Amino acid sequence: MVRSLHFLAVLLTVCAVLFGGAARADDSTPGYLEFTEVSEGRYSVLWRSPKLSTPLPALVLQLPEAAQNLTEPVTTELPRSIVERRLIEVDPAQFLGSRIEIAGLRETNTDVLVRIAFANGAATTNLLQPSQPWMIVKGPRSAAQVTWDYTVLGFEHILGGFDHLLFVLALLLIVGPSRRLLWAITSFTLAHSLTLAAATLGLVWVPGPPVEATIALSILFLAGELLKVEQNKPSLTATYPWLVAFTFGLLHGLGFAGALADVGLPEHEIPLALLMFNVGVELGQLTFVLSVLAFMFLLKKFFREMPNWAVQMPAYFIGSTASFWLIERVSGF
Incomplete structure (x- = not known):
């Protein structure tokens, strides 16, 4: 592969994807708001707000005007979110057609x-986004609407998951645009689909912080592998890309499951919601891979080879970013 492709593809793609979003890899964690009717006109309210970077405003739940608190909000702080519970009362006739809003959502890149x-x-689901942080309460939604909501969640989660994208980028640069890349991406997809389903359905459980730290470590490993390839040294990933992709894919699936657990699944639509979240993740991953390959194709027409020091920059850049994440996440244990 032409050396300049490695340098310029990483420079353009990583800068746009990583630093265009944030230096942190968790600001796209979705929020979750649930109303459970415990008796006529009385609802148990669960509001799970993701922790955002300091400059961003806190997300504030704005209930329908007709709603009254029967209990004061009780707040619990978790590693990646803040959970608020309360009991409210609202006339059923006034609840339907009322407005629910998340103040501060417009200034973020997350969904609720x-x-x-x-x-x-019966149950209904809605997806609030920065472009429309409010909703009008309506009756139950169809399976098609659940399909759309969870597909969008999966798609936006992977494109906002800068650590997962950096792993895929490193894998792509090691293997190159070939049939072996197809096998590697397929193995990665199969692996993280397995652990995503297993963790979401409660078949396996691993604490979130160690998983996130190990994901950063997997990217650091690929950075070392990329450096070996650039130096024409033997590389496990270059030799067995499908094996490395599958192994680390199992780990990344646990990370996806953590994000999905923050949102939750509709009780009567668990298989459908899980499937469509995974489909959304794959569509986002495919979009990213095709974008990088398009960059590489275009750059091949305009740039010649780069000096050795420039060729090795992507590996050091990826490794430095992964090291930062690793230290940050380990310190958060």
């Missing part, structure tokens, strides 16, 4: 999934 479960077993 809203689920309303009625006493008769």
